[in-house]
Amino acid sequence: MAKRHTHTCPIAGVLNIFGDNWTWLLIREAFYGATRFSEIQRNTGIAKNVLSDRLDVLVNEGILVREDVGENGTRYAYRLTAKGESLHPVLLALHQWGNEHVYGPGNEPVLLLERATGKPLQPLAPTSRDGHRLTRAEIETRPGPGASKATVRRLAEAQE
C-alpha cells in the first residue's frame, strides 16, 4: 500500500495509513486486546499476506509495537503504542456512527457504556476550549503553519 495522497491535508495523511478495507479492523482488534497474529487473523478473516503487510505498516508508523513473547524467537505480540492509543476517539466516533447509521437504534451490535453507571456515552462532539459544544457553523478551518500554497488557495475558495 504505497502512499497515494500527496496533498498537504490531515485527512489525506490519515488515508495514507488507514485508507483500506482492513486497517481500522486491526485497530479494533488491538483495542479489544488481541495481540497475536493468528488471533487477529481469525477474528477478522483477513488474508495472511495482507495482514503481514498491514502490521508492518502499523509498526513502521509507530502505532503498534511487535514484542517478542516466545522463549526466544518466533512468537510475537502486537500492542498499541501511545500513538496507537491516541486513535481511541477516532475509533469511538466510527463506532458510534456505525451503531447509529449502519445498524440503527435498537439494533446496535456493540454498545458503548460508562462502566460505572451502565449508561451510554454521549455522542462525540466538538467542544471549545472552555468546554461548550460547538455547531458546525461555529468552527473555522484555517490554514495552519504546515499549509501548502495549494491548501491556502483551497480553503480560500471553500469560504465562498
Place this chain on the structure above:
Amino acid sequence: MAKRHTHTCPIAGVLNIFGDNWTWLLIREAFYGATRFSEIQRNTGIAKNVLSDRLDVLVNEGILVREDVGENGTRYAYRLTAKGESLHPVLLALHQWGNEHVYGPGNEPVLLLERATGKPLQPLAPTSRDGHRLTRAEIETRPGPGASKATVRRLAEAQE
C-alpha cells in the same frame, strides 16, 4: 466496491462504506462545500470512473443527494444529507489525529478553530451522559440488541 465485511460489527459496517482510499476525501470535499463532479475531481485527483462509482455508493447510502442544477438535465450538485452531516464528528476526529500524529504540532496543514475566539478546539474525547470526560478503562463495550452470537462470544473473550 462490494460489501466485504459480513461480521456484525459497527466498525466493519462503516468500512463497508468508507473502507477505501478516497471516500473520506469526498466527505471532506462535501464539508468544504464542493458540490460538483468536476470540482471534486479536480480537488482530489480521483479517477473519474472511481469518483462516479463512489458517489453512487454515497447517494445509495443516503449520505449525499444528487440534485439537478442545470436548466434541465446534465448538471448536478452533490450535497450532504442529514445522515451525511452526522459524519462531522468522525471527520473532525480524523482531522485532529492527522494534524497531531501525521504532521505534528507546529506543522498542521489545516487548523480547527472556534470561530468566535480563534482558539483551537479541544481534542474530541468520550464523555459520560452527565458530561465528564471518560478514560478508556471507564468505558465498557457490551453486546447490544443487534449482537450476533459471534459478537457475544468475541466480546466475552476480549474481557480476559
Place this chain on the structure above:
DNA sequence: TTCATTTGGTTTTAATTTGCAACCAATATA
C-alpha cells in the same frame, strides 16, 4: 448564431492490489 468549452459521465486497457492456497522452519504441546 456559431463554435469552442465544460460537464458528467462511460468504455477500454494496463497496472496494482487482494484473496486463496500451498508451503515452510521453528516452537510448543501431548
Place this chain on the structure above:
DNA sequence: TATATTGGTTGCAAATTAAAACCAAATGAA
C-alpha cells in the same frame, strides 16, 4: 517422539484501480 501451532513467505488467479480516450448534451463567448 509425534503432532499441531505460530508467523510468516511465495505464487497464481481474480478483482480493483488508474489512466486515457471518447461522447452527447448543455453552456458560454464572440
